[in-house]
Amino acid sequence: MPVNYHPAAEALPVAGVYLGTVEAAIKKPGKQDLLVVKFDEGSRVAGVFTRNAFCAAPVQICRQQLAQTSLVRAWVINSGNANAGTGLQGLKDAQAVQSAVASVVGCKPMQVLPFSTGVIGQKLPVERMVSALPGLSFNKTWVEAAKAIMTTDTVHKVASRTVQTYQGTVTVTGIAKGAGMIRPDMATLLAFVATDARLTESALQLALKTAVAGSFNSITIDGDTSTNDSCVLVATQKVGLGDVRPDHPDFPDIQAAIASVMLELAQAIVRDGEGATRFITLEVLGAESIEEAKTVGYSVAHSPLFKTAAFAGDANWGRILAAVGYAKVPNLDLSRVSIYLDDLPLIVGGEPHLDYTEAKGSAVFAQAEYRIRIGLGRGNAMACVYTCDFSYDYVKINAEYRT
Amino acid sequence: MPVNYHPAAEALPVAGVYLGTVEAAIKKPGKQDLLVVKFDEGSRVAGVFTRNAFCAAPVQICRQQLAQTSLVRAWVINSGNANAGTGLQGLKDAQAVQSAVASVVGCKPMQVLPFSTGVIGQKLPVERMVSALPGLSFNKTWVEAAKAIMTTDTVHKVASRTVQTYQGTVTVTGIAKGAGMIRPDMATLLAFVATDARLTESALQLALKTAVAGSFNSITIDGDTSTNDSCVLVATQKVGLGDVRPDHPDFPDIQAAIASVMLELAQAIVRDGEGATRFITLEVLGAESIEEAKTVGYSVAHSPLFKTAAFAGDANWGRILAAVGYAKVPNLDLSRVSIYLDDLPLIVGGEPHLDYTEAKGSAVFAQAEYRIRIGLGRGNAMACVYTCDFSYDYVKINAEYRT
Numbered sequence: 060m061p062v063n064y065h066p067a068a069e070a071l072p073v074a075g076v077y078l079g080t081v082e083a084a085i086k087k088p089g090k091q092d093l094l095v096v097k098f099d100e101g102s103r104v105a106g107v108f109t110r111n112a113f114c115a116a117p118v119q120i121c122r123q124q125l126a127q128t129s130l131v132r133a134w135v136i137n138s139g140n141a142n143a144g145t146g147l148q149g150l151k152d153a154q155a156v157q158s159a160v161a162s163v164v165g166c167k168p169m170q171v172l173p174f175s176t177g178v179i180g181q182k183l184p185v186e187r188m189v190s191a192l193p194g195l196s197f198n199k200t201w202v203e204a205a206k207a208i209m210t211t212d213t214v215h216k217v218a219s220r221t222v223q224t225y226q227g228t229v230t231v232t233g234i235a236k237g238a239g240m241i242r243p244d245m246a247t248l249l250a251f252v253a254t255d256a257r258l259t260e261s262a263l264q265l266a267l268k269t270a271v272a273g274s275f276n277s278i279t280i281d282g283d284t285s286t287n288d289s290c291v292l293v294a295t296q297k298v299g300l301g302d303v304r305p306d307h308p309d310f311p312d313i314q315a316a317i318a319s320v321m322l323e324l325a326q327a328i329v330r331d332g333e334g335a336t337r338f339i340t341l342e343v344l345g346a347e348s349i350e351e352a353k354t355v356g357y358s359v360a361h362s363p364l365f366k367t368a369a370f371a372g373d374a375n376w377g378r379i380l381a382a383v384g385y386a387k388v389p390n391l392d393l394s395r396v397s398i399y400l401d402d403l404p405l406i407v408g409g410e411p412h413l414d415y416t417e418a419k420g421s422a423v424f425a426q427a428e429y430r431i432r433i434g435l436g437r438g439n440a441m442a443c444v445y446t447c448d449f450s451y452d453y454v455k456i457n458a459e460y461r462t
Numbered sequence: 463m464p465v466n467y468h469p470a471a472e473a474l475p476v477a478g479v480y481l482g483t484v485e486a487a488i489k490k491p492g493k494q495d496l497l498v499v500k501f502d503e504g505s506r507v508a509g510v511f512t513r514n515a516f517c518a519a520p521v522q523i524c525r526q527q528l529a530q531t532s533l534v535r536a537w538v539i540n541s542g543n544a545n546a547g548t549g550l551q552g553l554k555d556a557q558a559v560q561s562a563v564a565s566v567v568g569c570k571p572m573q574v575l576p577f578s579t580g581v582i583g584q585k586l587p588v589e590r591m592v593s594a595l596p597g598l599s600f601n602k603t604w605v606e607a608a609k610a611i612m613t614t615d616t617v618h619k620v621a622s623r624t625v626q627t628y629q630g631t632v633t634v635t636g637i638a639k640g641a642g643m644i645r646p647d648m649a650t651l652l653a654f655v656a657t658d659a660r661l662t663e664s665a666l667q668l669a670l671k672t673a674v675a676g677s678f679n680s681i682t683i684d685g686d687t688s689t690n691d692s693c694v695l696v697a698t699q700k701v702g703l704g705d706v707r708p709d710h711p712d713f714p715d716i717q718a719a720i721a722s723v724m725l726e727l728a729q730a731i732v733r734d735g736e737g738a739t740r741f742i743t744l745e746v747l748g749a750e751s752i753e754e755a756k757t758v759g760y761s762v763a764h765s766p767l768f769k770t771a772a773f774a775g776d777a778n779w780g781r782i783l784a785a786v787g788y789a790k791v792p793n794l795d796l797s798r799v800s801i802y803l804d805d806l807p808l809i810v811g812g813e814p815h816l817d818y819t820e821a822k823g824s825a826v827f828a829q830a831e832y833r834i835r836i837g838l839g840r841g842n843a844m845a846c847v848y849t850c851d852f853s854y855d856y857v858k859i860n861a862e863y864r865t
Contacts, residue, residue: 109788110788110790111784111787111788112786112787112788112789112791112794112796113783113784113786113787113796114787141780143780143783143784144779144780144783144809144814145814146812146813146814147813178780179778179779179780179781179783179784180779180780180783180814239767240767240781240784281765281766281767282764282765282766283765283766283767283781283784283785283788284784284787284788285784286780286783286784286787361685362684362685362686363684363685363686363766363852363856363860364642364643364684364686364860367856367857367860367861368860368861370857370861371860371861371862373861375582376547376582376583377544377546377547377581377582377583377689378582378643378686380516380546380547380582380583380689381514381516381546381582381643381686381687381688381689382686383515383516384514384515384516384517384687384689385512385513385514385515385686385687386515387513388515391515393515393516406547409549410549410550411547411548411549411583449766449857450857451854451857451858453766453770453857454770454773454852454853454854454856454857455854457766457767457770457771457774458770458771458773458774458776459774
């Protein structure tokens with residue numbers, strides 16, 4: 060069960076976006092495991108992808124295509140098979156799927172972006188996927204789309220916002236999947252966000268980059284950066300008359316809506332992390348840079364000792380201290396470090412706080428959701444890192460994933 | 463049960479070293495939890511310590527004392543309490559223990575080095591420790607000493623070597639402890655090694671640094687660098703007539719014996735890692751530097767997904783690939799990467815090897831001990847990283863550590 064997350068039963072449609080799902084027998088029978096998202100002509104797409112050197116075939120293709128054009132007509136996403144670690148054959152397979160989807164949509168193959176998620180190292184079942192495509196009927200909802208891309212997720216993830224602009228009402232809706240191998244590096248496992256705003260290419264890139272930094276690039280479940288991380292944002296250009304450039308008065312509000320949808324999706328991924336029983340926000344303040352703040356946050360968030368203590372609800376704060384201490388912040392002045400559990404002072408001025416008691420600490424750690432605030436006393440930068448605990452079920456899920 | 467490790471029932475005494483253990487009621491009743499190691503005058507000590515910024519009080523004291531003199535007369539080690547995260551009070555407590563031990567040994571307080579291991583953030587029970595000291599009788603064996611410093615270790619760790627030199631027979635004996643919070647950074651949790659060789663201060667430093675790099679600084683259990691890591695080496699100057707400087711003909715053999723003892727102890731710590739059921743060597747070849755090789759090895763060794771697959775005996779090699787891929791080796795040329803499971807080719811020239819089968823991979827992963835060889839094809843540097851798997855018991859041990 061995800062931690063404090065109840066997936067929405069519906070989400071707002073986005074003008075110019077058409078969703079189709081089908082059963083392609085990639086996963087077990089009875090599962091919709093192939094999603095095609097079709098866009099009206101003129102839609103623009105920006106994307107960020109994993110920095111894993113062993114990135115999957117579809118990631119390589121997406122990067123190449125988007126370097127040539129942002130005018131994209133479709134995304135094709137399969138679950139059940141990551142098409143990663145598949146060498147040259149993997150590239151050929153992804154291209155075959157691209158071509159087949161292009162025929163269905165009526166566009167060039169390079170206007171189709173492929174995405175895959177699932178087991179690494181197995182050949183993509185191209186024939187089953189291609190022969191399933193005629194069954195698509197582009198009348199599905201975002202919730203149905205979100206369900207078709209799930210792997211070890213226990214619930215679907217979808218988020219929607221509207222924002223009133225001078226151009227009219229802009230809608231932003233997104234879906235995401237992922238529960239393990241989550242420590243995105245410039246993107247998350249798979250996230251697809253759509254808006255009907257008339258964002259220009261530069262506005263689209265800026266909005267995506269800003270939103271990803273504070274959302275998908277601020278979460279971790281297990282520290283494992285996937286081979287397939289991809290986050291793409293489409294703007295179908297349907298609302299309003301004029302182009303929304305980064306200096307347009309509507310841009311900040313539209314960007315905020317996009318960032319808000321992505322943060323909700325990113326947090327949903329952590330809340331539904333494999334075996335997660337707690338949702339923990341690590342808020343690092345007083346850092347010299349955002350990067351430094353994130354480094355400290357991730358150091359705690361990746362500590363198996365902290366994560367297992369969190370699972371047990373044991374306020375074993377020495378493990379927080381140790382993880383802050385090994386984050387390699389150069390010349391960290393311990394006498395300026397403070398640590399609060401929610402609003403409970405634990406370490407102030409580098410010394411244990413006199414009012415702290417085991418009972419008070421345990422009350423914070425007993426909650427399903429809490430915040431650990433770490434002050435470094437070095438500068439003005441801050442960042443949040445969102446993570447979950449490490450339970451028996453994480454081991455169980457990942458020990459038994461393929462068996 | 464440790465993986466392929468049967469602790470020695472006895473170890474060679476080292477001339478000039480006297481061992482005393484006593485029950486100081488730091489841990490549960492009935493446990494010898496305080497060890498004092500006494501040296502004859504003239505003994506020289508070198509040490510390496512954790513780089514964790516929140517290093518424990520005894521670590522701070524050891525660093526200060528060793529910067530002033532290598533002429534040490536005693537080590538005092540307690541288990542059950544790490545004296546870390548204890549602020550200024552922690553320093554005062556460690557100094558009180560130092561002074562009391564100095565009275566027993568008959569030396570200056572600054573000639574006593576203190577070490578602590580156990581729970582972080584609790585006040586050291588100084589009075590119980592000081593009042594237990596008169597009970598010491600310095601007639602204990604290395605095995606008894608090794609047992610007195612255990613915490614979550616399931617077995618004691620001790621190793622001995624002799625080496626024939628121009629100066630006579632030199633003995634090296636060491637003990638170590640640690641099973642969790644193990645990802646040493648310049649040292650391990652606690653390791654104490656003694657030799658009777660006449661090593662000079664510079665020879666001692668060089669021998670320690672070299673041995674630690676290939677042993678304690680090449681292991682990881684959970685990626686958590688402790689606040690208390692300490693590895694010290696004493697040379698009691700008993701064997702032979704002349705000083706052994708780094709250019710002495712005996713130095714290489716003595717250094718090799720020290721390195722061999724440390725490697726055995728370091729591997730013993732991994733074999734007895736919390737919840738460990740497998741012992742895995744990650745051998746990284748063809749790197750541009752030893753540091754790069756270690757980075758790649760640690761990237762795999764710290765991956766919870768790899769570690770849980772290893773626990774299950776599931777050759778889910780995509781997780782190895784992913785972890786190599788996110789190690790951030792700059793401009794890694796995948797077409798030169800190779801991965802072997804023991805001698806089984808898995809990836810050659812960046813492509814899956816045609817002879818690889820699930821059955822063959824599973825046969826390697828079914829073993830309690832195996833080697834994964836990762837060739838980067840970039841240079842001539844290599845390094846080994848030793849690690850264990852991640853089991854239900856790791857979560858259990860660390861969720862229940864304080865309860």
